[in-house]
Amino acid sequence: xxxxxxxxxxxxxxxxxxxxxxxxxxxxxxxxxxxxxxxxxxxxxxxxxxxxxxxxxxxxxxxxxxxxxxxxxxxxxxxxxxxxxxxxxxxxxxxxxxxxxxxxxxxxxxxxxxxxxxxxxxxxxxxxxxxxxxxx
Amino acid sequence: xxxxxxxxxxxxxxxxxxxxxxxxxxxxxxxxxxxxxxxxxxxxxxxxxxxxxxxxxxxxxxxxxxxxxxxxxxxxxxxxxxxxxxxxxxxxxxxxxxxxxxxxxxxxxxxxxxxxxxxxxxxxxxxxxxxxxxxx
Amino acid sequence: xxxxxxxxxxxxxxxxxxxxxxxxxxxxxxxxxxxxxxxxxxxxxxxxxxxxxxxxxxxxxxxxxxxxxxxxxxxxxxxxxxxxxxxxxxxxxxxxxxxxxxxxxxxxxxxxxxxxxxxxxxxxxxxxxxxxxxxx
Amino acid sequence: xxxxxxxxxxxxxxxxxxxxxxxxxxxxxxxxxxxxxxxxxxxxxxxxxxxxxxxxxxxxxxxxxxxxxxxxxxxxxxxxxxxxxxxxxxxxxxxxxxxxxxxxxxxxxxxxxxxxxxxxxxxxxxxxxxxxxxxx
Amino acid sequence: xxxxxxxxxxxxxxxxxxxxxxxxxxxxxxxxxxxxxxxxxxxxxxxxxxxxxxxxxxxxxxxxxxxxxxxxxxxxxxxxxxxxxxxxxxxxxxxxxxxxxxxxxxxxxxxxxxxxxxxxxxxxxxxxxxxxxxxx
Amino acid sequence: xxxxxxxxxxxxxxxxxxxxxxxxxxxxxxxxxxxxxxxxxxxxxxxxxxxxxxxxxxxxxxxxxxxxxxxxxxxxxxxxxxxxxxxxxxxxxxxxxxxxxxxxxxxxxxxxxxxxxxxxxxxxxxxxxxxxxxxx
Numbered sequence: 001x002x003x004x005x006x007x008x009x010x011x012x013x014x015x016x017x018x019x020x021x022x023x024x025x026x027x028x029x030x031x032x033x034x035x036x037x038x039x040x041x042x043x044x045x046x047x048x049x050x051x052x053x054x055x056x057x058x059x060x061x062x063x064x065x066x067x068x069x070x071x072x073x074x075x076x077x078x079x080x081x082x083x084x085x086x087x088x089x090x091x092x093x094x095x096x097x098x099x100x101x102x103x104x105x106x107x108x109x110x111x112x113x114x115x116x117x118x119x120x121x122x123x124x125x126x127x128x129x130x131x132x133x134x135x136x
Numbered sequence: 137x138x139x140x141x142x143x144x145x146x147x148x149x150x151x152x153x154x155x156x157x158x159x160x161x162x163x164x165x166x167x168x169x170x171x172x173x174x175x176x177x178x179x180x181x182x183x184x185x186x187x188x189x190x191x192x193x194x195x196x197x198x199x200x201x202x203x204x205x206x207x208x209x210x211x212x213x214x215x216x217x218x219x220x221x222x223x224x225x226x227x228x229x230x231x232x233x234x235x236x237x238x239x240x241x242x243x244x245x246x247x248x249x250x251x252x253x254x255x256x257x258x259x260x261x262x263x264x265x266x267x268x269x270x271x272x
Numbered sequence: 273x274x275x276x277x278x279x280x281x282x283x284x285x286x287x288x289x290x291x292x293x294x295x296x297x298x299x300x301x302x303x304x305x306x307x308x309x310x311x312x313x314x315x316x317x318x319x320x321x322x323x324x325x326x327x328x329x330x331x332x333x334x335x336x337x338x339x340x341x342x343x344x345x346x347x348x349x350x351x352x353x354x355x356x357x358x359x360x361x362x363x364x365x366x367x368x369x370x371x372x373x374x375x376x377x378x379x380x381x382x383x384x385x386x387x388x389x390x391x392x393x394x395x396x397x398x399x400x401x402x403x404x405x406x407x408x
Numbered sequence: 409x410x411x412x413x414x415x416x417x418x419x420x421x422x423x424x425x426x427x428x429x430x431x432x433x434x435x436x437x438x439x440x441x442x443x444x445x446x447x448x449x450x451x452x453x454x455x456x457x458x459x460x461x462x463x464x465x466x467x468x469x470x471x472x473x474x475x476x477x478x479x480x481x482x483x484x485x486x487x488x489x490x491x492x493x494x495x496x497x498x499x500x501x502x503x504x505x506x507x508x509x510x511x512x513x514x515x516x517x518x519x520x521x522x523x524x525x526x527x528x529x530x531x532x533x534x535x536x537x538x539x540x541x542x543x544x
Numbered sequence: 545x546x547x548x549x550x551x552x553x554x555x556x557x558x559x560x561x562x563x564x565x566x567x568x569x570x571x572x573x574x575x576x577x578x579x580x581x582x583x584x585x586x587x588x589x590x591x592x593x594x595x596x597x598x599x600x601x602x603x604x605x606x607x608x609x610x611x612x613x614x615x616x617x618x619x620x621x622x623x624x625x626x627x628x629x630x631x632x633x634x635x636x637x638x639x640x641x642x643x644x645x646x647x648x649x650x651x652x653x654x655x656x657x658x659x660x661x662x663x664x665x666x667x668x669x670x671x672x673x674x675x676x677x678x679x680x
Numbered sequence: 681x682x683x684x685x686x687x688x689x690x691x692x693x694x695x696x697x698x699x700x701x702x703x704x705x706x707x708x709x710x711x712x713x714x715x716x717x718x719x720x721x722x723x724x725x726x727x728x729x730x731x732x733x734x735x736x737x738x739x740x741x742x743x744x745x746x747x748x749x750x751x752x753x754x755x756x757x758x759x760x761x762x763x764x765x766x767x768x769x770x771x772x773x774x775x776x777x778x779x780x781x782x783x784x785x786x787x788x789x790x791x792x793x794x795x796x797x798x799x800x801x802x803x804x805x806x807x808x809x810x811x812x813x814x815x816x
Contacts (some may be wrong), residue, residue, distance in 0.1 A: 002272065004237045008264040014694040016762075017467070030466060038763035039694040041721005043806045058166060059153070059233035064265055065168065083694075086434065092726035094724040097467035099411045115748065125725050126692065128416040129472055136410065137544065139507045144536040148287040148398065150311040150355075175286040176354035177313005179398050195425070195505035200537055201440065207530060219286075221308035262284065262315050274816065275779045280808040289603070304609065317595045330710060331697070331777035336809055342757065369603035398645060400552040401608055408546065420556040420670065422585040422627075446627035447558040451670050491582035496589005534556065534587050537548075561698055561739070573737060576745065641739035643683045672688040680682065 003119075005061045006049040009071045011080035014041040015096045039083060044101070045124040046075060048109060054115040062117065074108040098125040102133040110135070140256075141197045142185040145207045147216035150177040151232045175219060180237070181260040182211060184245060186252040199255065210244040234261040238269040246271065276392075277333045278321040279345045283352035285314040285366045311355060315340040316373070316398040318347060320381060324389040333387065348382040374405040382407065411412040412528075413469045414457040419480045419488035424502045431466040442487040447491060452482040452509070453532040454483060456517060460525040470525065520541065548664075549656040550593040553615045555624035559640045561671045583627060583674040588645070590619060591657040598662040600626060606661065642669040646677040654679065681786040684740045684800075686729040688696040689751045691760035695776045719763060724781070726755060728789060730798040742797065754788040778805040781815040790815065 016039050017031040027035045034040070048071055051063045082088055084096040090104045102123045110119050120134040152175050153167040164173045170176070184207055188197045218224055224260040226240045238259045244253050260266040280344055288311050300306045306312070320343055326335045356368040358385040361377045374395045382391050392406040424447050425439040435443045442448070454480055460469045490496055492504040510531045518527050521542045528542040559582050561575040576678055578584070590628045592615055596605045612619045628640040646667045652664050668674040696719050697711040707715045714720070728751055732741045762768055764776040770784045782803045790799050804810040 001269075002238065003238060005235065007264045007270075008805065010720055010806070012720050014719040019465075030471075033761040036761050036763070036767075039719050039721065039797040040692050040694055040724075040763065041694040041719065043723045052714045054233075054239070055234045057155075059231035061235055061237045061267075063166075067245045078417075081713040081716055081720040083538065083716070086718045087716075095467035099462045100468055102411060102466045103462070105409060108497075124689070130414045132412045132414075133409075137541075139510060140540045141507065142538045142540075146398070148312050148314055149311040169353040172353050172355070172359075174358045175311050175313065176284050176353040176355065177286040177311065177315075178284055181314045190505075190507045190511070195508045197502035197507055197539075199438075217305040217308055217312040219308070219312065222310045223429075224306075247368070261492065273783060273813075275782060276812045277779065278810045278812075291601075302607075326777075326779045326783070327698075331775035331780045333811075335710075335781055347661075349602035369548065369598075371598045371605055372603045374547060375545065376597070402550045403605075404548045404550075418670070420584050420586055422583040441625040444627070444631075445624050446630045447583050447585065448556050448625040448627065449558040449583065450556055451587045489577040489580050489584040491580070491584065494582045495580075534554070563737075574743075579746065639739035641734075643685065643734045643741055644739045645735070646683060675688045675741075676684045676686075677681075 001056055002051055002124050004049050004051040005064070005067070006047050007067050007071060009046045009068075009076060010043060011046070012041065012043050013074050013079050013082050014039040015039070015084040015091075015121075017047070017097060019095060020093075021099075022049065026078060033063070039085070042125050043115045045055055045127075046071070047124075048124040049119045049120040049122070050113060051120070052114070062096055062113065070109055074112060075105055077093050078108075097128065098123055098131045099133070102131050106133050107136060137190055138187055139157060139190055139201070140187040141186050141203070142183050142202060143203050145182045145184070145204075145212060146179060147182070147212050148177065148179050149218050149220050150175040151220040151227075153231055153233060155231060156229075159221050175221070175238075177180070178261050179217070182241065183258040183260075184206070185256040185258070186243075186249060186253045187256070192207070198249065203249075206245055206248045209246060213239055214244075224252050234259055234265065234267045235269075237265045242269050252259060273326055274280060274323055275333050275338070276321050276323040277336070277339070278319050279339050279343060281318045281320065281340075282315060283318070283348050284313065285351050285354050286311040286341050286348055286365075287356040287358065288312070289367055289369060290364075291367060311357070312319060314397050316344050316351070317399075319394040319396075321392040321394070322379075322385060322389045323392070324386070327380075334385065342381055342384045346384060347377055350380075368402065370395055370403045371405070374403050378405050378407060410464055411422070412457050412459040413463055413472070413475070414455050415472060415475050415479060417453060417456070417476075417484060420449065421486050421487050421490050421492050422447040422450050423499075424448070425503055425505060427503060428501075437460040446491070450533050451494045452487070453535075454479070454513065455530040455532075456513075457528040457530070458521060459527045460522070468490070470512075470521065477518045480519060482520060483513055486516075492499055496514050504538065506531055506539045507541075510539050514541050514543060545598055546595055547598055547605050548593050548595040549608070549611070550590050550591050551611050551615060553590045553592065553606060553612075554605075555590070555620050556585065557623050557626050557628050558583040559628040559635075560584070561639055561641060562643060563639060583629070586669050589671075590615070590649065591666040591668075592649075593664040593666070594657060594659070595660045595664070603646070606657065609621060611657075613654045614653060618656060619649055625659065629661075642667055642675045643677070648676045650677050650679055681729055681734055683734055683741050684729050684731040685744070685745050685747070686727050687744060687751060689726045689728070689748075689756060690723060691726070691756050692723050693723065693762050693764050694719040695761050695764040695771075696720070697775055697777060699775060719765070722805050724759070725807075726751070726785065727802040727804075728785075729800040729802070730793060730797045731800070732794070742793065744801075748788060750792045754792060755785055758788075777809045778803055778809065780814070782811050786813050788814055794796075 017034040122132040124130040154171040256270040258268040289306040477528040561578040800814040
């Protein structure tokens with residue numbers, strides 16, 4: 001009897017899309033205005049979902065307060081009001097596309113939850129663009 | 137050619153999280169302010185999804201009016217403006233966590249739809265906390 | 273150059289609509305299922321808006337962190353996960369309709385902000401029912 | 409490392425549900441007020457999701473600008489401000505239920521994306537009624 | 545102590561923008577694709593707001609059930625799943641722009657509520673385009 | 681018969697809150713993490729509302745396509761994917777708080793619309809923080 005439990009969170013950050021090893025021309029050709037060297041930013045909305053058996057004692061798959069604290073420690077404190085390219089070490093050599101941010105968040109949260117639980121990370125870069133990643 | 141068809145509904149209810157067989161101390165330690173003996177409440181938003189083949193005659197997987205009526209009869213009339221712990225028999229010995237409520241709703245709706253159809257129940261306890269259950 | 277600044281917050285609570293000085297029949301006739309003696313509940317969403325001149329030094333009408341803290345202290349800590357009728361003193365003799373809750377919140381926040389600022393309180397009892405009050 | 413990338417779009421259209429080969433009585437019995445011969449309409453909200461490996465060079469599964477253009481060309485220009493029954497050839501002999509519209513959109517977009525990518529189409533007929541289709 | 549009380553509702557309808565007394569060329573020049581003779585449609589979302597004193601006995605400005613029934617009788621039953629141009633008499637000689645629809649709804653609801661109450665009608669033609677009218 | 685007509689738009693931008701003429705200590709004390717020298721960012725959602733008489737010929741207060749184009753030219757092209765502090769001249773000496781951004785947008789749009797129309801600008805910095813300005 002597996003249930004998927006989801007928690008919403010959010011953080012605001014600046015970023016730009018580019019690769020250090022590409023020329024300016026190539027970065028602009030591929031990433032367009034997302035390559036602005038002065039950065040732009042987003043209100044990232046995040047949904048973290050955990051799937052597993054309901055614990056018979058508590059009726060919980062995971063205590064939502066525990067999940068909320070993991071998200072705060074691993075994501076909000078690390079990313080909120082930050083420049084992803086300049087201040088978040090995971091992106092020092094990784095282009096902070098929504099896809100890559102979702103994978104980084106997944107990899108930060110996964111070791112903090114019981115290994116029997118499945119994890120999914122859904123990240124809204126804007127209300128119109130979003131991605132999800134579940135580890136494979 | 138399987139399509140998943142979803143219908144939104146909602147109900148307002150009071151509840152508390154606790155186990156009769158636990159001490160007050162243990163209930164408070166595990167469930168925190170959700171264990172308030174005077175109850176608190178939520179606007180539960182519900183999405184019921186049914187997956188199956190499109191009927192070639194009608195173009196429907198299931199007639200949305202039929203699904204709407206099943207949700208009204210099985211969920212809204214049973215739960216809306218109720219105290220889940222005190223007035224809904226399914227929770228007389230079952231802790232009304234979002235997880236357990238989703239399973240109860242699934243088990244009430246499943247027998248009312250064609251056995252060839254798959255069912256999924258998604259329940260928002262708040263816009264920030266939600267669960268889904270699809271029967272296994 | 274007056275600007276209106278708004279901040280969203282939320283709390284979950286149980287309540288019932290009734291008057292102690294009315295008979296059960298009259299309470300049911302007037303308040304219908306909202307009069308359920310076992311209570312029901314809501315996720316109340318709250319928007320607190322403050323209108324005033326922009327401070328030339330900061331560019332703020334009010335520091336959003338200050339407003340957020342006032343809402344937390346005056347509303348969230350007092351109402352969240354509570355039974356409004358039984359546990360919130362303001363409603364011991366006042367029917368906790370959305371209208372009355374909005375007025376109570378207004379009266380709690382008004383003395384905490386600069387008297388030159390105008391205040392408006394908007395309260396969503398559900399996404400479909402909401403009220404607003406601005407003090408007169 | 410597969411990620412699902414989603415893009416929202418929308419179109420407004422008129423339609424009616426009916427079958428040319430049924431009597432008026434049967435159409436009304438099955439489709440109710442959705443069979444109104446003078447048509448009614450919707451703001452269709454569309455989510456197109458593409459799942460695949462992250463390209464190591466770009467950090468993209470698919471360039472969102474490319475996906476946006478495919479949706480504009482294949483769906484918005486073909487359906488927006490149109491009468492689906494009378495002006496969209498795919499529905500000249502196909503009942504424009506949400507289910508069938510989703511399948512038609514899937515079939516129009518699928519050939520335009522890399523065959524290694526999985527596609528899912530989610531279509532909101534209203535905020536309360538929606539369907540999804542992923543090709544099988 | 546005036547409070548504004550709001551209730552959300554919705555209806556789906558087809559319409560086109562045009563004037564009978566204009567040439568096709570002029571209608572197309574002014575109304576663009578909204579002038580499609582085969583119609584298009586919308587999910588109209590409606591917010592009806594009533595402002596007045598809180599009744600000391602009930603704690604209500606207006607009983608939300610009463611307001612809900614007025615909206616159902618005057619708006620939903622008259623407009624839902626209809627072609628506004630062809631089937632709603634108010635628009636037989638009036639262009640069904642969002643502005644005009646809001647005024648028509650205002651004029652239908654106003655006589656049904658206490659004359660001491662102020663009325664405001666807010667109409668979303670799409671989530672991105674909306675209008676409001678309060679009678680003057 | 682005045683109607684208020686509203687149009688939604690959005691732009692993504694980076695910014696920081698600070699004053700050149702203040703010390704780092706003072707900027708941090710007043711603006712907290714919003715003063716991050718590496719910037720952070722937001723998806724700004726914008727609602728531009730215009731109030732005026734309904735034109736009897738068209739049924740419009742203002743042609744929504746015209747309003748949409750004004751917003752695109754004056755706001756989206758100037759602010760989207762930009763660093764407000766570094767790349768938008770209006771903020772070279774003005775702190776880009778939500779309040780100040782709303783005033784700047786108001787001042788850019790006002791000369792582009794008929795002087796008989798009233799203008800209101802509502803700006804969501806996040807779904808939880810927003811401001812509105814109507815020119816006085």
